[in-house]
Amino acid sequence: MALPLSPTHLLIPFAGRGSSACAAALATLQLPNLDALLTRLAVAHDDTQADTTLTPPHERALARALGIDAADGCIAWGAREAQQTGLSRAGSDEPWAVLTLCHWEVAIDEVVLHDPGDMAIDAAESQALLEAARPFFQEDGIVLRRSAAPGRWLARGELFRGLATASLDRAAGGPISAWAPLTDALKPVRKLQNEMQMLLYTQRVNDERIARGLQPINSFWLSGTGVLSTATPAAAEVATVLDTLRAPALRDDAAAWAAAWQALDAGPIAELLAAYRRGEAVQLTLCGDRSARRFAPQPRGALGWVKNLFTRTQATTMLAAL
Structure with a gap:
């Protein structure tokens, strides 16, 4: 998913996190600039849903900013990237998806998806595995294309039309059964994943990774499925997405998450x-497990501003509610 840029609108994923260590870290977190900024802004939009949605709040917020209206699990990031890179024409109704190479850890009673962001997959590895996997996907009418990010492919096929899938940011670090249950709709995907697991086991790429002490690439995660039928604004008109909280939040690394927040x-x-x-028209969107809240300046007189100074909610209290 390409990250739009706007210096006066910041969008921060994982600003709040309900996992035990990160939630506890909020009690001692000092964020004086965020405190001061929120004193001067008001909530302009609040999107709060259950933390079981397939699409996390930060992706919903970005889609909203881009003018994309889609059902849960059906924001077509794959189709959007295909159009941006010239693989598909603007306004096309072709269904696309994002395939992210990853490592599944098989535990006693569960399979856990490790965050692919920690895997250090290079371009040569990604391309070699793409060429090996291409015939398996073609048998199911799926065309694979590489993306600018190693370990991340784009795929085109009718299977992805209307198929709801969980965001990688929902599933990473947890059991795959929670986010990809074996429903009738997802059975073809699980079949492909099983075939890929057997294929990847035999690849020289993985032998070399294991020899270097790296995790083998043994599966893929499917997300960003669907059709993008509406034009979206130019990237510079939307927001700057700051994702430095993501990795420590997914690991529930309280020290690193707090340090990343202090740097922000x-x-x-x-x-x-x-x-x-x-006097610039700034906006700030803060996202957690359940909520995305966009803050913007609100017109008010001097008396209202002074009153807000004394009735403000501390930033960390607001973050805990995300």
């Missing part, structure tokens, strides 16, 4: 606060 507060948040003080 001292850097981009401080810059956004300065932009607000210069």
Whole structure:
């Protein structure tokens, strides 16, 4: 998913996290610039849903900013990227998906999806596995194409039309059964995953990775499925997505998550606060497990601003509610 850029609208995924260690870290987190900024802004939009949705709040928020309206699990990031890179024409009704190479750990009673962001897959490995996998997918009418990111492929096929799939940001670090139950709709996907597991086991790429002490690539995760039938705004008009909280949040690494938050507060948040003080029309979207809340300046008199200073909610309290 390409990340749009706008210096006056920041979108921060995993700003709140319900996992035990990260949630506990909020109690001692100091974010003075975020506190000051939220004093001056008000909630302009609040999207709160269950934390069992296939699409996480930050993806819903980005889709909303792009003008994409889709059902849960059907935001067509694959089709959008295909159109942006010239693999598909604008306005096409071709169904696409994103395939992300990954490692599944088989435990006693569950299979856990490791975060592919930790796997260090290079372009040569990705291309070699793409060529090996292509015939298996072609048998099911699926065309594979590489993307700009190693270990991440684009796939075109009727299987993906209307198929709801869980975002990688929902599934990474947890059991796959929670996010890809063996429903009739997903049986063809599981078949492909099983075939790929057998194929990948025999690949020299994995022998070399294991020799280097790296996790073998033994499966893929399917997401971003569907058709993108509407035009979307230019990337520069949308938001800057800051994803430095993602990796520590998925690992529930409280120290790293808190450090990443402090760096955001001292850097981009401080810059956004300065932009607000210069009179710029800033926006801030903070996302957690359940909610995406967009904050923007609201017109009010001096008395209202002073009242808000004394009735403000501390930033960490608001983050805990995400």
